[in-house]
Amino acid sequence: xxxxxxxxxxxxxxxxxSGPRGLGSSQDLRAGQCIxxxxxxxSEAEENDVVVVGGGPGGxxxxxxxxxxxxxxxCIEKRxxxxxxxxxxxxxxxxxxxxxxxxxxxxxxxxxxxxVKLGSVEIDLPxxxxxxxxxxxxxxxxxxxxxxxxxxxxxxxxxKLVSSSEVFVELSEGGTQTxxxxxxxxxxxxxxxxxxxxxxxxxxxxxxxxxxxxxEVPKKLVVIGAGIIGLEMGSVWGRLGSEVTVVEFGDVIVxxxxxxxRKSFQRSLEKQKIKFKLKHKVVGVQDTGSGLKLTVEPxxxxxxxxxxxxxxxxxxxxxxxxxxxxxxxxxxxIDRIGRVEVDEHFKxxxxxxxxxxxxxxxxxxxxxxxxxxxxxxxxxxxxAGHVNYETVPSVVYTHPEVASVGKTEEQVKxxxxxxxxxxxxxxxxxRARSIDDAEGLVKIIADKETDKVLGVHxxxxxxxxxxxxxxxxxxYGASSEDIARTCHGHPTLSEAIKEAAMATYDKSxxx
Ligand SMILES: Cc1cc2nc3c(=O)[nH]c(=O)nc-3n(C[C@H](O)[C@H](O)[C@H](O)COP(=O)(O)OP(=O)(O)OC[C@H]3O[C@@H](n4cnc5c(N)ncnc54)[C@H](O)[C@@H]3O)c2cc1C
Ligand SMILES: NC(=O)c1ccc[n+]([C@@H]2O[C@H](COP(=O)([O-])OP(=O)(O)OC[C@H]3O[C@@H](n4cnc5c(N)ncnc54)[C@H](O)[C@@H]3O)[C@@H](O)[C@H]2O)c1
Numbered sequence: 001x002x003x004x005x006x007x008x009x010x011x012x013x014x015x016x017x018s019g020p021r022g023l024g025s026s027q028d029l030r031a032g033q034c035i036x037x038x039x040x041x042x043s044e045a046e047e048n049d050v051v052v053v054g055g056g057p058g059g060x061x062x063x064x065x066x067x068x069x070x071x072x073x074x075c076i077e078k079r080x081x082x083x084x085x086x087x088x089x090x091x092x093x094x095x096x097x098x099x100x101x102x103x104x105x106x107x108x109x110x111x112x113x114x115x116v117k118l119g120s121v122e123i124d125l126p127x128x129x130x131x132x133x134x135x136x137x138x139x140x141x142x143x144x145x146x147x148x149x150x151x152x153x154x155x156x157x158x159x160k161l162v163s164s165s166e167v168f169v170e171l172s173e174g175g176t177q178t179x180x181x182x183x184x185x186x187x188x189x190x191x192x193x194x195x196x197x198x199x200x201x202x203x204x205x206x207x208x209x210x211x212x213x214x215x216e217v218p219k220k221l222v223v224i225g226a227g228i229i230g231l232e233m234g235s236v237w238g239r240l241g242s243e244v245t246v247v248e249f250g251d252v253i254v255x256x257x258x259x260x261x262r263k264s265f266q267r268s269l270e271k272q273k274i275k276f277k278l279k280h281k282v283v284g285v286q287d288t289g290s291g292l293k294l295t296v297e298p299x300x301x302x303x304x305x306x307x308x309x310x311x312x313x314x315x316x317x318x319x320x321x322x323x324x325x326x327x328x329x330x331x332x333x334i335d336r337i338g339r340v341e342v343d344e345h346f347k348x349x350x351x352x353x354x355x356x357x358x359x360x361x362x363x364x365x366x367x368x369x370x371x372x373x374x375x376x377x378x379x380x381x382x383x384a385g386h387v388n389y390e391t392v393p394s395v396v397y398t399h400p401e402v403a404s405v406g407k408t409e410e411q412v413k414x415x416x417x418x419x420x421x422x423x424x425x426x427x428x429x430x431r432a433r434s435i436d437d438a439e440g441l442v443k444i445i446a447d448k449e450t451d452k453v454l455g456v457h458x459x460x461x462x463x464x465x466x467x468x469x470x471x472x473x474x475x476y477g478a479s480s481e482d483i484a485r486t487c488h489g490h491p492t493l494s495e496a497i498k499e500a501a502m503a504t505y506d507k508s509x510x511x
Contacts, residue, residue, distance in 0.1 A: 086366040211313045246277065426496055
């Protein structure tokens with residue numbers, strides 16, 4: 001009896017989830033129909049409920065969640081490892097190198113002031129790379145384990161959509177296979193944006209992928225683009241001894257950052273000896289054999305100059321990746337910058353085909369891709385999947401870190417909203433002073449009339465961990481007073497958020 005109830009529940013789930021394309025609607029449910037549907041389902045054993053193309057944070061999370069919801073699920077990935085850009089050549093290896101290089105920097109420059117004396121400190125680059133590679137391979141294998149545990153079928157190969165319910169796969173091991181699915185989710189992510197005159201060879205002119213695997217510390221590194229990748233990778237190699245110059249087309253670094261926080265952040269990076277050449281672009285590179293000569297000119301044109309480099313990192317943005325997917329042939333609409341157009345339910349212009357993650361509009365971030373994946377399959381299951389893009393946090397993992405959620409002061413001003421601002425410097429935070437790491441501030445922006453928090457910006461050690469208090473506050477529509485009246489442990493860096501919140505609606509105590 002218990003087993004029969006379970007089957008019925010499962011089929012009811014299928015009814016609810018498949019909607020008009022599948023088995024019927026939940027209103028039609030009768031026990032007999034359910035059993036009939038179960039037979040129909042078994043006879044179509046080869047067809048999947050969900051086929052995901054791409055095994056990055058968007059795709060693999062969507063696949064696991066789909067399987068957990070009772071869908072027969074297949075995920076197709078062509079790189080030979082799960083985890084996508086993020087795990088293989090993005091978030092994880094970059095954070096490994098940021099941590100290792102920070103330890104080196106601390107050992108060289110900070111330990112002595114804490115009374116820890118070392119002899120000479122040296123870099124063992126192969127060991128550093130080995131630790132990074134170990135983290136990556138452990139995590140990617142972990143996802144394969146999660147696929148097995150959740151019964152997701154993993155197909156290694158490059159997928160091409162040939163209809164709204166079929167994906168043709170060129171298998172990595174040779175041969176081909178056509179995989180059928182009632183619903184197809186495109187989760188093919190993004191790729192590096194190339195620049196004219198600066199051809200990437202991943203040896204001397206590298207993308208972030210090459211910059212994560214250099215075999216020597218370059219004497220001179222030129223970074224093109226002062227976005228997050230440029231500043232994180234510039235920090236890694238700067239700490240390990242490179243002279244780093246960042247050439248940025250715009251007049252500011254990380255344009256999405258709050259202006260006031262950005263200024264402090266730039267000053268901090270300059271103290272770390274990173275040089276900035278703002279309002280400039282690289283128009284060509286010449287390899288002289290003994291090094292690279294970059295031709296640089298003002299963004300708006302003008303006199304050219306030459307910059308020397310051993311390695312050039314191209315980090316001027318990423319573009320959605322849809323190459324070879326067959327989307328044009330099927331009539332899936334793409335916007336003018338190559339993103340797959342979707343509605344609020346992740347539906348593309350072709351029924352049965354969905355898209356999530358970096359390949360659709362919204363911030364190109366792993367946690368956003370994951371949340372897209374969960375929401376997309378929850379919607380397929382008839383549940384209320386939703387991602388609030390207004391509260392997706394952003395973290396720059398330099399030292400200090402910069403983390404933010406919600407609107408910048410410039411954005412609030414532009415919207416014409418009356419607002420209050422509260423700030424608190426880490427110089428006045430007891431934990432930051434006790435660990436001698438007190439650079440940075442917390443800045444909170446709240447609606448003047450309602451006190452609802454509109455944006456929170458933190459520059460400090462561990463800002464990326466602390467920001468989630470603000471994310472949760474904003475998700476629940478909290479006021480700055482709500483945060484200020486919430487008891488915070490002492491002594492913690494998080495107390496700076498409480499104090500900044502006090503300063504937003506009233507006055508801080510410790511500053
Ligand atoms: C250096 C770097 C550092 C980053 N650091 C962070 C960070 O710290 N935090 C953060 O949130 N984000 C970070 N990002 C961004 C993050 O990596 C992306 O936002 C995230 O990976 C997007 O996930 P996705 O699943 O949409 O796409 P992806 O991770 O790009 O995955 C897509 C997958 O689809 C596969 N694929 C493509 N086409 C096909 C096909 N036809 N058939 C089969 N498979 C296919 C690809 O091989 C790929 O594995 C970083 C990016 C880079 C480059
Ligand atoms: N910690 C993180 O969350 C993290 C880390 C790395 C990457 N990412 C994501 O990866 C994506 C790509 O990162 P990114 O740093 O490459 O891109 P980005 O779009 O964040 O920054 C690119 C920068 O390059 C500049 N630029 C563009 N063309 C230029 C040119 N010709 N010359 C000089 N400068 C030029 C832009 O003005 C911009 O400041 C981003 O969406 C980012 O969110 C996130």
